[in-house]
Amino acid sequence: xxxxxxxxxxxxxxxxxxxxxxxxxxxxxxxxxxxxxxxxxxxxxxxxxxxxxxxxxxxxxxxxxxxxxxxxxxxxxxxxxxxxxxxxxxxxxxxxxxxxxxxxxxxxxxxxxxxxxxxxxxxxxxxxxxxxxxxx
Amino acid sequence: xxxxxxxxxxxxxxxxxxxxxxxxxxxxxxxxxxxxxxxxxxxxxxxxxxxxxxxxxxxxxxxxxxxxxxxxxxxxxxxxxxxxxxxxxxxxxxxxxxxxxxxxxxxxxxxxxxxxxxxxxxxxxxxxxxxxxxxxxxxxxxxxxxxxxxxxxxxxxxxxxxxxxxxxxxxxxxxxxxxxxxxxxxxxxxxxxxxxxxxxxxxxxxxxxxxxxxxxxxxxxxxxxxxxxxxxxxxxxxxxxxxxxxxxxxxxxxxxxxxxxxxxxxxxxxxxxxxxxxxxxxxxxxxxxxxxxxxxxxxxxxxxxxxxxxxxxxxxxxxxxxxxxxxxxxxxxxxxxxxxxxxxxxxxxxxxxxxxxxxxxxxxxxxxxxxxxxxxxxxxxxxxxxxxxxxxxxxxxxxxxxxxxxxxxx
Numbered sequence: 001x002x003x004x005x006x007x008x009x010x011x012x013x014x015x016x017x018x019x020x021x022x023x024x025x026x027x028x029x030x031x032x033x034x035x036x037x038x039x040x041x042x043x044x045x046x047x048x049x050x051x052x053x054x055x056x057x058x059x060x061x062x063x064x065x066x067x068x069x070x071x072x073x074x075x076x077x078x079x080x081x082x083x084x085x086x087x088x089x090x091x092x093x094x095x096x097x098x099x100x101x102x103x104x105x106x107x108x109x110x111x112x113x114x115x116x117x118x119x120x121x122x123x124x125x126x127x128x129x130x131x132x133x134x135x136x
Numbered sequence: 137x138x139x140x141x142x143x144x145x146x147x148x149x150x151x152x153x154x155x156x157x158x159x160x161x162x163x164x165x166x167x168x169x170x171x172x173x174x175x176x177x178x179x180x181x182x183x184x185x186x187x188x189x190x191x192x193x194x195x196x197x198x199x200x201x202x203x204x205x206x207x208x209x210x211x212x213x214x215x216x217x218x219x220x221x222x223x224x225x226x227x228x229x230x231x232x233x234x235x236x237x238x239x240x241x242x243x244x245x246x247x248x249x250x251x252x253x254x255x256x257x258x259x260x261x262x263x264x265x266x267x268x269x270x271x272x273x274x275x276x277x278x279x280x281x282x283x284x285x286x287x288x289x290x291x292x293x294x295x296x297x298x299x300x301x302x303x304x305x306x307x308x309x310x311x312x313x314x315x316x317x318x319x320x321x322x323x324x325x326x327x328x329x330x331x332x333x334x335x336x337x338x339x340x341x342x343x344x345x346x347x348x349x350x351x352x353x354x355x356x357x358x359x360x361x362x363x364x365x366x367x368x369x370x371x372x373x374x375x376x377x378x379x380x381x382x383x384x385x386x387x388x389x390x391x392x393x394x395x396x397x398x399x400x401x402x403x404x405x406x407x408x409x410x411x412x413x414x415x416x417x418x419x420x421x422x423x424x425x426x427x428x429x430x431x432x433x434x435x436x437x438x439x440x441x442x443x444x445x446x447x448x449x450x451x452x453x454x455x456x457x458x459x460x461x462x463x464x465x466x467x468x469x470x471x472x473x474x475x476x477x478x479x480x481x482x483x484x485x486x487x488x489x490x491x492x493x494x495x496x497x498x499x500x501x502x503x504x505x506x507x508x509x510x511x512x513x514x515x516x517x518x519x520x521x522x523x524x525x526x527x528x529x530x531x532x533x534x535x536x537x538x539x540x541x542x543x544x545x546x
Contacts, residue, residue, distance in 0.1 A: 010164065030522075065274075065294040069188060069195055076194070091165055095296040098161045106168075 002123075002134040005108045005115075007085075010094055012127035013103035015083025019120040020054035022046050023113060027063030028070040028096075037079030055122040056081035057112050061093050068096040075100035083124035085112045085131060105129050137166055143304055152205035154198055155303065162300035162308070169310035175270040175289075177211050179263060180302040182250070183274035183295050184216040185241045186498045196237055199244035202299075209249040209302035214258040216275045217438075217498045218242060221491050222254070228491065229504050248302075254493040255467035257367065257438045259285075267389050270313055272301035276378075277437055277515065280370030283381035285363075287389030289313050292380050312380055318390055319402040320353030320383050322346065327410045330359025333368050334531040337514035339409065340372025342417035346407055347377045353391065353399050354384045361387060367437050372514035421517050424508055424526030427546070431506040431525070432488075432539040433496035434532060435465030436513035441473045443532070447488075448479035450536045456487030457542035461506070464488055465495040488539065496520055510538040 024045055026032065031041035037052035051074070061067060074080030083103040086093060097104040103126030108115075112131075116122065121135040139147070147163070149156045166174075188195020220230045220238050246252055253261045256275050265271065265282060271290040273279045282288045291311040293301070301307040311317055324343055330336055336359070343352055352373070359365065361384065373379040383391040383398050391398040434447060447464055456462050464483055466474075471492050474480040480490050491499075496509065496516050502523035509520055510528045512535050517527045528535075528544045538544050 008168070010168070065183070066186070068294065068296070073192065073194055089168055091291075091297060092294055094164050094168060095161045095294050098164060099157055099296060 002132045005110060005131045005133070007105040007108035007129045007131065009127055009129035010089045010104040010106055011097040011102060013083075013101060014123070014125055015055060015081070015103040016123040017053050017055050017082040017121070019057060019116045019118060019122050020046075020049070020051065020081070021057045021113060021116055021118055023059065025060045025062035026058055028061065028067035028074075029064040031063065032070055032074070034070050034073035034077060034079065037074055037077075050079075051081045052079045054081045055083045055085065055124060057085045057116050059087060059113060060090065061096065065092050068092065068099060071096045071102070072100045075102055083122075083126065085116070085124065087111060087113065105131055137163065140304075146207075146303070151207050152201065154202040155205055155207045158296055158300050158303065161296050162304070165297060166308035169308060171308035171310045173309045174306040175309045175313050177272045177301045177305060177307050178265060178269045179271050180209070180211050180213040180298050181258060181263070181271070181273040181275055181278055182213060182215050182245070182298055182302075184498050185218045185238065185245075188241060193237065196241045196244070199241055199248070203244040203247040207248065207303060211302050211305045213248075213250045213302045214253045214261070214263055215245060215250050216256055217254050217494045219498050219500060220494050222493045227489065228499060230500065234500065253467065255438050255469070256436075256495070257440070257467055257470075260440060261467055261469040267393075270307070272298045272307045274298045276374035277367070277371035279380050280374045280382065281367060283312060283318075284370060284383070284388050285366055287393070289318075292378065315397075318351065318381060318398065320391070320398055321350040321402055321404050322352045323403045323406040324352050324354045325406060325408040326354055326357050327408055328414050330357070330365070332531040333362070333365045334512045334529075335359065335414070336365040336369040337372045337512070337529075338414050338417045338421065340369045341376050341421060341514040342409060342413050344373040344375060344377030344379055347373065347379050349378045349380075352379065352382045353403065354382065357384050357387070364440050364443060367440075368513065371437050375515045375518045418529070421514055421529035422527065423517070423521045424528065426508050426526055427544040429508050429510045429528060429538040429542055429544050430460055431501070431509040432460060432462045432535050433465065433509055433511050433516060433520075434463070434513075434535060435491075436495055436497055436511065436516035438495065439464060439466040439470060441470050444470060444474045444479050444483070445477070446532065447536065448474070448482040450533065451486035451488060452482050454486050454540055456539050460539055460542050461504075462488035462539045463491045463496060465491045468492050501525065510535045510544060
């Protein structure tokens with residue numbers, strides 16, 4: 001049975017896929033290759049990992065606001081995540097995901113960085129601000 | 137949230153997908169920050185086109201489609217540097233392919249209605265503001281300057297939120313538009329003399345790291361604290377930290393207006409900056425021990441006319457060492473003053489290039505084959521060293537000496 005978590009809508013749309021959780025902020029500008037969707041920041045715990053088709057759960061974006069253009073390119077190339085979940089969205093994240101059209105939810109009743117594990121099957125409904133967890 | 141008919145029409149897609157998304161972002165920013173109103177914005181400043189150009193044609197196409205949709209900026213909007221000297225890009229070694237892309241972005245921005253200042257010191261081209269006026273700025277050094285020096289009010293915007301303000305003339309009332317969020321949090325006791333403007337760079341580099349996103353309050357600041365010095369301080373603070381505003385006891389307008397509120401009430405930590413901290417910061421700003429200099433770049437932020445005159449006096453009758461590329465970066469406004477006064481001719485005669493519309497941070501210097509740059513700017517050290525060029529940091533005089541000899545004297 002699926003477990004359902006209520007959060008806040010940041011960007012509408014539905015994204016379903018495998019959870020990829022990182023405890024470290026991601027700098028998309030200079031830290032992610034928009035062609036392959038791979039994290040390239042050498043000191044990042046996800047370095048070498050592909051974000052493609054994942055439900056990306058991260059604490060925040062970091063680095064330059066120019067990261068927005070990389071996120072848009074990822075979405076255009078279909079190499080980006082299917083959806084994004086953050087504890088609390090800031091201006092740069094809001095601007096980036098809306099411009100890229102990536103379903104995004106924040107402010108869940110639980111801490112997404114602790115509750116969700118790599119490989120969990122998640123369905124994010126960006127418009128309603130909900131996340132469904134199944135198949136654990 | 138009360139939206140105008142015009143805003144509703146944009147949100148409904150009447151002006152295309154680009155403008156619709158820009159306003160979608162504005163609405164969401166309003167909601168997540170719990171704003172209860174909008175503020176009227178007197179001026180907008182967009183970011184450099186650098187991010188848009190380096191990330192392929194996406195940004196340019198976006199701007200072009202936005203301009204073609206018929207949308208026009210209703211609020212006075214000024215612009216940061218682009219990635220080339222618009223008239224003299226060829227002598228900077230920029231490719232024509234790169235220049236074509238830049239020209240496309242420039243044309244779209246002019247069609248949208250910007251005032252083409254192409255500078256990070258728009259306040260010396262007419263962007264002066266009264267205390268308490270609301271702005272929507274992206275360029276981080278100017279956010280710091282406008283908040284701190286004028287006591288105007290702006291958040292650190294991104295391209296999209298600034299464009300929303302340019303289109304609608306307003307921005308959600310949250311963050312630094314609210315006076316209670318402008319109170320100082322980090323008290324900085326400056327126990328060191330500040331002798332040159334570069335000392336303000338070093339101080340900003342040092343304090344930005346400690347402050348993070350917090351608002352510093354400087355006390356016992358002993359130096360001339362000239363406009364040039366405060367420009368350098370703000371630019372450095374906004375580089376190692378995400379500092380949007382600083383207060384200086386007895387000097388900047390918020391803290392003069394209410395010393396208790398801005399200078400004391402919300403202080404959560406006090407730090408002391410001594411010679412030791414300054415020396416550590418100075419070492420960090422020198423990323424290489426190499427003393428062979430092949431690039432000297434002055435003007436981050438862009439040079440004021442005072443600085444141009446100083447550079448001209450130092451180079452008068454002298455000759456730049458062969459093989460050293462020297463950029464004195466400034467705005468068109470300042471360049472025109474320097475042309476009228478003859479300083480620009482003096483600088484060029486010595487073999488240095490007076491560069492407008494761009495700078496070492498925004499032009500593609502990483503593709504020009506430089507090994508070691510000498511600069512007097514902490515901000516430019518951060519961005520240029522990120523692209524693999526070694527950096528030597530020192531005051532303006534020391535950098536110009538390196539321009540004449542090709543060597544960095546320890």
